[in-house]
Amino acid sequence: MKKLTITIASAVALGLSACAEEPAENDDMMADETSMAEEATAPGNIVEVAADDGSFTTLVAAINAAELATR
Incomplete structure (x- = not known):
């Protein structure tokens, strides 16, 4: 009987934790990370x-x- 009670309690706890709401991400932090990534990957044209x-130097001269x- 104890094993059944422990099994049921574990299943309920697992089910409740799986249905828990995920924490919302901070949109401001995401915007900062995005702008930092854009700045880091935009050094200029080729x-x-x-x-x-x-x-x-040969490529640039050509x-x-x-x-x-100039295009």
């Missing part, structure tokens, strides 16, 4: 990134010679 890196950087 020509600016290549020019700033210094390893792509883009500038073809006047593609």
Whole structure:
């Protein structure tokens, strides 16, 4: 009888905890994280990134010679 009571009590407790409401997330915090991620991933266009890196001088020269950087 004790095992049955413990089993039923455990099942009820598990059921109630599964149906519990999830805590709401703070929208302000999500907005801050989103804006930080956008700032971190937007360093410039591909020509600016290549020019700033210094390893792509031929590519940057070709883009500038073809006047593609002004588009």
